[in-house]
Amino acid sequence: MKITVNVWRQKDADAKGAMVTYPLESVDEHMSFLEMLDVLNEKLTIDGEDPVAFDSDCREGICGTCGVVINGIPHGPEVTTTCQLHMRTFSDGDVIDIEPWRAGAFPVVKDLVVDRGAFDRIIQAGGYISAPTGAAVEANNIPVPKADADHAFEAATCIGCGACVAACPNGSAMLFTAAKITHLGLLPQGQPERDSRVIGMVEQHDAEGFGGCTNIGECTAACPKGIPLDVISRLNRDLLGALRREAVGS
Amino acid sequence: MTTTPTADSFHVVGDDIRDGAAPTGPIERRWDDRKFNAKLVNPANRRKIKVIVVGTGLAGASAAATLGEAGYQVVSFCYQDSPRRAHSIAAQGGINAAKNYRNDGDSIYRLFYDTVKGGDFRSRESNVYRLAQVSVNIIDQCVAQGVPFAREYGGLLDNRSFGGVQVSRTFYARGQTGQQLLIGAYQALERQIAAGTVEMNTRHEMLEVILVPDADGTERARGIVVRDMVTGEIETHTADAVVLASGGYGNVFFLSTNAMGSNTTATWRAHKKGAYFANPCYTQIHPTCIPVSGEYQSKLTLMSESLRNDGRIWVPKKQGDDRPASQIPEDERDYYLERIYPSFGNLVPRDIASRAAKYQCDDGKGVGPGGLGVYLDFKDAIARLGRPAVEAKYGNLFDMYARITGEDPYSEPMRIYPAVHYVMGGLWVDYDLQTNITGLFCTGEANFSDHGANRLGASALMQGLADGYFVLPNTLADYLAGSPFEKVADDHPRVVEAVQQVQERIDTLLKINGTRTVDSIHKELGHIMWEYCGMERTEEGLIKAIGLIRELKNEFWTNVKVTGVNEELNQTLERAGRVADFLELGELMCIDALNRAESCGGHFRAESQTEDGEALRHDDQFAYVAAWEYDADGEGRTPILHKEPLEYEYVEMKARSYK
Numbered sequence: 074m075k076i077t078v079n080v081w082r083q084k085d086a087d088a089k090g091a092m093v094t095y096p097l098e099s100v101d102e103h104m105s106f107l108e109m110l111d112v113l114n115e116k117l118t119i120d121g122e123d124p125v126a127f128d129s130d131c132r133e134g135i136c137g138t139c140g141v142v143i144n145g146i147p148h149g150p151e152v153t154t155t156c157q158l159h160m161r162t163f164s165d166g167d168v169i170d171i172e173p174w175r176a177g178a179f180p181v182v183k184d185l186v187v188d189r190g191a192f193d194r195i196i197q198a199g200g201y202i203s204a205p206t207g208a209a210v211e212a213n214n215i216p217v218p219k220a221d222a223d224h225a226f227e228a229a230t231c232i233g234c235g236a237c238v239a240a241c242p243n244g245s246a247m248l249f250t251a252a253k254i255t256h257l258g259l260l261p262q263g264q265p266e267r268d269s270r271v272i273g274m275v276e277q278h279d280a281e282g283f284g285g286c287t288n289i290g291e292c293t294a295a296c297p298k299g300i301p302l303d304v305i306s307r308l309n310r311d312l313l314g315a316l317r318r319e320a321v322g323s
Numbered sequence: 324m325t326t327t328p329t330a331d332s333f334h335v336v337g338d339d340i341r342d343g344a345a346p347t348g349p350i351e352r353r354w355d356d357r358k359f360n361a362k363l364v365n366p367a368n369r370r371k372i373k374v375i376v377v378g379t380g381l382a383g384a385s386a387a388a389t390l391g392e393a394g395y396q397v398v399s400f401c402y403q404d405s406p407r408r409a410h411s412i413a414a415q416g417g418i419n420a421a422k423n424y425r426n427d428g429d430s431i432y433r434l435f436y437d438t439v440k441g442g443d444f445r446s447r448e449s450n451v452y453r454l455a456q457v458s459v460n461i462i463d464q465c466v467a468q469g470v471p472f473a474r475e476y477g478g479l480l481d482n483r484s485f486g487g488v489q490v491s492r493t494f495y496a497r498g499q500t501g502q503q504l505l506i507g508a509y510q511a512l513e514r515q516i517a518a519g520t521v522e523m524n525t526r527h528e529m530l531e532v533i534l535v536p537d538a539d540g541t542e543r544a545r546g547i548v549v550r551d552m553v554t555g556e557i558e559t560h561t562a563d564a565v566v567l568a569s570g571g572y573g574n575v576f577f578l579s580t581n582a583m584g585s586n587t588t589a590t591w592r593a594h595k596k597g598a599y600f601a602n603p604c605y606t607q608i609h610p611t612c613i614p615v616s617g618e619y620q621s622k623l624t625l626m627s628e629s630l631r632n633d634g635r636i637w638v639p640k641k642q643g644d645d646r647p648a649s650q651i652p653e654d655e656r657d658y659y660l661e662r663i664y665p666s667f668g669n670l671v672p673r674d675i676a677s678r679a680a681k682y683q684c685d686d687g688k689g690v691g692p693g694g695l696g697v698y699l700d701f702k703d704a705i706a707r708l709g710r711p712a713v714e715a716k717y718g719n720l721f722d723m724y725a726r727i728t729g730e731d732p733y734s735e736p737m738r739i740y741p742a743v744h745y746v747m748g749g750l751w752v753d754y755d756l757q758t759n760i761t762g763l764f765c766t767g768e769a770n771f772s773d774h775g776a777n778r779l780g781a782s783a784l785m786q787g788l789a790d791g792y793f794v795l796p797n798t799l800a801d802y803l804a805g806s807p808f809e810k811v812a813d814d815h816p817r818v819v820e821a822v823q824q825v826q827e828r829i830d831t832l833l834k835i836n837g838t839r840t841v842d843s844i845h846k847e848l849g850h851i852m853w854e855y856c857g858m859e860r861t862e863e864g865l866i867k868a869i870g871l872i873r874e875l876k877n878e879f880w881t882n883v884k885v886t887g888v889n890e891e892l893n894q895t896l897e898r899a900g901r902v903a904d905f906l907e908l909g910e911l912m913c914i915d916a917l918n919r920a921e922s923c924g925g926h927f928r929a930e931s932q933t934e935d936g937e938a939l940r941h942d943d944q945f946a947y948v949a950a951w952e953y954d955a956d957g958e959g960r961t962p963i964l965h966k967e968p969l970e971y972e973y974v975e976m977k978a979r980s981y982k
Binding site: 084085101104105107108111112115118119121122123128129132133135136137151153157159161182183188189190192193196197198200201203205207208209210211215216217218219223225226229232256257262263 | 474
């Protein structure tokens with residue numbers, strides 16, 4: 074099928090960007106969206122033009138590296154990662170707009186590539202359990218109710234792609250932050266650091282320039298892993314409790 | 324006049340090598356003895372010692388976190404935009420550990436035995452035993468970090484069985500075990516970054532290792548040259564030791580289940596500086612991947628081996644039967660694995676399952692486009708367990724399959740075909756995980772050490788974390804006890820030389836300005852490798868492949884087109900550098916495969932098979948690790964083979980049988 078793509082081209086972080094139009098003559102419906110961009114890049118390279126820079130790595134929907142805004146929707150019309158979106162979703166003659174994640178805390182590096190280092194810094198602010206190597210107790214000495222383990226797992230499937238931020242009108246990273254709070258907060262191992270974790274991570278979230286959460290829910294609608302909105306409620310409860318305990322000094 | 328070269332004209336034989344760090348004595352005591360005899364570094368001194376770790380997958384992130392926690396100054400590098408994205412994240416099925424929670428007769432000894440046998444007697448007993456011992460600590464460590472493994476209703480950990488074994492020892496987190504383990508290691512790493520013990524450099528690619536002779540003339544690995552992939556800046560980093568945890572080289576085949584960026588550059592650069600490359604031809608072709616759909620295809624997707632627990636593999640009995648699966652009656656289906664291997668059935672090891680699928684397709688019984696596929700059918704499992712139970716176990720895999728193929732695996736069987744998945748070969752290391760270059764260590768898939776000629780399922784995650792959390796921190800300390808070494812000046816001739824080499828290579832790549840894209844050459848290399856150095860190899864084919872690769876290498880260096888400049892984010896330049904190294908590695912793989920005139924594990928030489936088509940080893944001639952030294956004078960054309968003899972004191976060497 075024939076497709077026309079309008080792609081955001083921006084030389085580097087400081088350059089001014091613009092949409093550039095490229096027609097594609099023979100797109101196979103079984104191609105993934107990124108394979109369609111590979112085909113475009115092969116053509117651009119042969120023509121001596123600069124290929125479109127975009128991030129991708131595993132191409133099986135788990136590493137979280139890829140992600141572009143397709144016709145205004147992060148990762149496009151299906152609830153999946155960009156690499157798992159296939160051209161059979163589109164029709165012959167379609168015009169597709171392709172842009173990078175748009176958020177102040179995710180500056181553009183080049184074309185469709187953005188810097189998501191802010192996510193790593195949020196994790197550094199407490200998104201872990203301090204478990205020095207070698208000091209662990211026998212694994213089955215820490216039983217975890219299956220329901221909690223399953224719920225924690227569900228939250229832990231976040232791939233850190235940033236679609237939640239790109240989808241949010243406020244540019245908030247609350248779904249990402251809350252998924253980690255939920256994953257670790259549901260487990261017995263996560264209890265000792267539960268208060269410091271939520272306070273540290275939320276402070277870092279704000280310091281990175283992500284916006285506040287106003288419970289719009291665009292994040293969960295765009296999330297390729299289906300992280301539910303209620304993780305944010307859990308974060309809010311944890312945060313209020315932690316701040317209260319910090320205030321009264323207990 | 325041209326003459327056909329003989330198989331042994333492609334290399335020369337050097338001296339045998341020995342694993343100088345290998346302990347002796349009763350096997351169950353060896354690791355404890357090695358740890359006890361290893362020198363220690365006093366905590367106050369650790370702050371003065373710097374260690375470079377390249378790669379942030381399971382092996383790299385766990386090592387960096389543990390070394391940082393111990394108090395060393397760690398400098399960590401990854402090519403991805405975050406350490407959390409390393410390709411360990413894509414491992415699906417699980418991680419083995421000899422916990423014997425099922426009370427089904429498992430033990431450290433049995434895990435050791437299964438792994439040595441599964442590796443077709445081409446791995447070291449001491450290493451494998453240590454791996455089995457440490458496996459139990461890994462599960463404890465990961466649970467303490469909050470890794471959400473699957474649990475039973477009583478709150479205890481669940482297990483499942485995996486290919487090549489008859490016990491249930493695999494711990495898992497739905498179909499995303501690698502993701503959960505990597506996130507655990509990543510979080511431990513981020514904790515150390517916050518504590519200031521680890522300096523993280525993302526979007527940096529290692530392009531050279533720096534060797535510096537000490538006062539006695541011993542060449543030591545003292546640093547690396549990296550390229551900042553955003554600015555193009557070439558940086559040097561020096562340290563007291565260098566650890567390569569840079570993953571496997573399956574992308575030499577272009578199409579594989581590896582990530583787009585997975586590459587051999589770090590290990591290949593080290594090889595060209597003198598590190599031996601061991602058993603490069605040992606490639607794991609995974610039996611259950613989604614078949615290729617078109618020429619544009621950029622990668623292949625694995626369907627976890629765990630699916631073979633409940634899915635049944637079959638082809639139509641009749642050649643060229645193009646009826647839909649649902650219209651082929653039971654008695655016209657051949658469940659060939661169950662038929663040929665009644666005791667292991669669908670759970671035979673990967674190499675056997677892959678080859679069996681190839682034979683069915685070669686015999687004209689393959690299904691789907693081009694006849695390159697076999698069915699993996701869940702009809703019986705759904706009838707027996709109910710759809711919800713199947714969904715709970717494999718839901719995400721079924722979804723992935725549906726998304727990629729546009730077909731519903733709940734109502735029609737999956738089509739699968741083998742694909743390159745993992746490499747058992749890698750840099751040669753001793754028991755301490757040190758390469759033959761002093762101070763250069765190598766862990767995880769990047770080394771060759773534990774899997775022999777075939778890796779069992781759920782053992783890669785085990786090895787990566789064993790190396791990073793438990794083995795390397797002990798053995799590296801023994802080496803570092805002699806440090807900090809004399810500081811290497813930024814203008815040391817060896818540093819300047821390494822930077823110059825990197826710079827010249829980049830300049831050359833950018834200047835060629837030919838007519839072929841990097842990907843088109845990479846694809847061509849992949850076709851050559853798959854055809855002649857894939858599931859079945861022959862002397863004739865391998866000699867042909869070496870010739871083709873040499874021509875292609877020449878084509879690359881005279882006719883490749885790399886657009887743009889160095890001083891920017893230039894993904895074409897990144898790929899060009901990696902493909903240049905794949906071309907050289909591909910040649911060495913073929914030379915290794917040509918030398919090994921036997922079949923073992925994932926390496927199948929058509930000339931060496933039993934009457935019923937099973938792999939036939941020649942232990943009298945090939946019970947050794949093939950460690951290759953780069954032939955610097957001949958630009959790699961005639962590598963030097965060093966043999967490390969393998970001895971089996973505990974497990975009797977015999978033909979594997981899964982019948």
